Amino acid sequence: MAGTDRSKKSAPDDAATARPVPAVVLVEPQLGENIGTASRAMLNFALTDLRLVNPRDGWPNERARAVSSGADQVIDGARLCASTVEAVADLDYVIATTARSRDLVKPVFTPETAAAKLKQVIEGGGKAGVLFGPERTGLNNDDVTLADAVMMVPVNPSFASLNLAHAVLLMGWEWFKLGDATAPERVEYLDTRPANKEELVGFYEHLEGALDKSGFLRPVERRYLMVRNIRNMFNRAGLTEQEVRTLRGIVASLTRRVPRGEGPEEG
Amino acid sequence: MAGTDRSKKSAPDDAATARPVPAVVLVEPQLGENIGTASRAMLNFALTDLRLVNPRDGWPNERARAVSSGADQVIDGARLCASTVEAVADLDYVIATTARSRDLVKPVFTPETAAAKLKQVIEGGGKAGVLFGPERTGLNNDDVTLADAVMMVPVNPSFASLNLAHAVLLMGWEWFKLGDATAPERVEYLDTRPANKEELVGFYEHLEGALDKSGFLRPVERRYLMVRNIRNMFNRAGLTEQEVRTLRGIVASLTRRVPRGEGPEEG
Numbered sequence: 174m175a176g177t178d179r180s181k182k183s184a185p186d187d188a189a190t191a192r193p194v195p196a197v198v199l200v201e202p203q204l205g206e207n208i209g210t211a212s213r214a215m216l217n218f219a220l221t222d223l224r225l226v227n228p229r230d231g232w233p234n235e236r237a238r239a240v241s242s243g244a245d246q247v248i249d250g251a252r253l254c255a256s257t258v259e260a261v262a263d264l265d266y267v268i269a270t271t272a273r274s275r276d277l278v279k280p281v282f283t284p285e286t287a288a289a290k291l292k293q294v295i296e297g298g299g300k301a302g303v304l305f306g307p308e309r310t311g312l313n314n315d316d317v318t319l320a321d322a323v324m325m326v327p328v329n330p331s332f333a334s335l336n337l338a339h340a341v342l343l344m345g346w347e348w349f350k351l352g353d354a355t356a357p358e359r360v361e362y363l364d365t366r367p368a369n370k371e372e373l374v375g376f377y378e379h380l381e382g383a384l385d386k387s388g389f390l391r392p393v394e395r396r397y398l399m400v401r402n403i404r405n406m407f408n409r410a411g412l413t414e415q416e417v418r419t420l421r422g423i424v425a426s427l428t429r430r431v432p433r434g435e436g437p438e439e440g
Numbered sequence: 441m442a443g444t445d446r447s448k449k450s451a452p453d454d455a456a457t458a459r460p461v462p463a464v465v466l467v468e469p470q471l472g473e474n475i476g477t478a479s480r481a482m483l484n485f486a487l488t489d490l491r492l493v494n495p496r497d498g499w500p501n502e503r504a505r506a507v508s509s510g511a512d513q514v515i516d517g518a519r520l521c522a523s524t525v526e527a528v529a530d531l532d533y534v535i536a537t538t539a540r541s542r543d544l545v546k547p548v549f550t551p552e553t554a555a556a557k558l559k560q561v562i563e564g565g566g567k568a569g570v571l572f573g574p575e576r577t578g579l580n581n582d583d584v585t586l587a588d589a590v591m592m593v594p595v596n597p598s599f600a601s602l603n604l605a606h607a608v609l610l611m612g613w614e615w616f617k618l619g620d621a622t623a624p625e626r627v628e629y630l631d632t633r634p635a636n637k638e639e640l641v642g643f644y645e646h647l648e649g650a651l652d653k654s655g656f657l658r659p660v661e662r663r664y665l666m667v668r669n670i671r672n673m674f675n676r677a678g679l680t681e682q683e684v685r686t687l688r689g690i691v692a693s694l695t696r697r698v699p700r701g702e703g704p705e706e707g
């Protein structure tokens with residue numbers, strides 16, 4: 174999907190990326206594609222600290238860069254580590270992503286709770302990170318033991334295998350949302366604004382006058398109910414001031430006497 | 441990531457998939473890979489109604505199936521449509537996914553709000569769906585006009601280009617969460633249970649008795665503070681009954697008099 178504002182790309186202290194972020198640690202990832210799409214997903218949500226523990230096909234990996242859609246900041250900054258212990262050495266708090274329960278007594282978080290916990294650690298001045306295991310097998314139990322908590326993504330139990338980059342994306346998304354102030358619902362009014370009640374009633378009276386003349390609002394004992402329903406229908410549309418003017422234009426146009434010879438053909 | 445319970449796969453009326461779901465409409469998708477990974481993402485979150493409007497490389501597409509990791513239910517059930525209007529004809533409510541603002545006065549939802557709206561429509565007995573546009577250009581304005589609302593995913597403004605399957609994944613995830621009852625945080629105790637206070641204090645007294653004998657808790661005027669800090673440290677670990685027994689075993693082992701000749705070698 175298009176939409177990146179390239180002009181903002183060079184700003185080194187961009188507000189969205191200046192915030193301290195959790196590290197993403199990919200342990201023994203197998204496919205360069207997944208490292209690349211995970212990097213893209215990370216940068217979409219302003220995560221920039223990628224650590225790779227023994228990627229199967231080595232590092233750097235041109236396939237990873239090719240599918241990252243320009244997430245060079247993440248790809249170029251990725252740290253290659255020889256072990257999970259090395260990758261998390263500087264971290265104060267680590268969450269291990271797993272797809273199945275392990276034989277370990279440890280808190281298990283949903284992605285939302287995991288993100289909230291990461292935020293809490295980071296806002297307290299600590300460094301935090303999330304571990305993701307190899308595509309086929311997931312993290313081994315030694316790596317899970319190293320972590321302070323486990324993140325499990327609730328999924329359809331009959332099709333539970335999440336793609337590696339998709340798991341990274343969900344964690345990034347839940348993290349990003351905690352710092353995002355986008356209104357849950359908004360309407361952009363561009364060059365116009367919602368019509369006020371005076372404008373709406375002006376239109377309703379204009380329309381009802383035309384309909385009285387055309388005979389639509391008969392019999393008279395049904396007029397009240399018909400008018401109420403028509404007003405309610407237009408009210409529900411949340412019309413803008415401009416749309417009310419358009420509607421008045423439509424009514425005017427439909428009621429204009431067409432000069433003989435310019436009307437629609439008959440028959 | 442591993443974890444699918446294959447035994448559940450054949451159940452046709454699986455609770456997770458029996459629930460009516462929103463349709464996912466991919467308009468002119470370019471890459472078979474994206475159709476495949478989107479299908480996988482859909483099924484991870486129990487979405488099964490895929491509609492394809494003029495996919496560039498035709499349909500069926502073996503590349504799509506290959507990368508879907510077994511989401512055959514979605515791939516095989518996908519409906520090929522000649523136009524967006526055809527694809528949404530039976531739907532009562534449609535949300536268009538866009539990456540940028542359009543010159544249209546229409547409600548703009550976050551993915552969470554979009555999911556809540558879809559749920560509201562579907563629980564009211566209606567049929568709903570979400571449109572996703574081609575990778576490079578996104579939906580055209582005619583398709584957006586057809587929709588009742590717009591969904592925009594808040595992203596890092598300096599790297600805003602979301603992968604098509606990733607956009608589908610986020611919508612699926614927000615939808616799935618609304619029907620999911622997973623506890624935000626839980627601890628699995630397996631064959632054990634949290635230690636009760638009697639067990640904990642029993643261990644503390646065992647340890648402190650040993651430390652009194654070994655001389656660790658001196659001088660006596662510091663004993664109270666040292667004991668308090670040691671107890672607090674172990675308390676914070678949230679020990680299980682089994683772990684308390686392990687710790688008592690460790691203390692017993694460390695304080696056992698080793699018979700001459702069986703101790704660790706000296707020097």
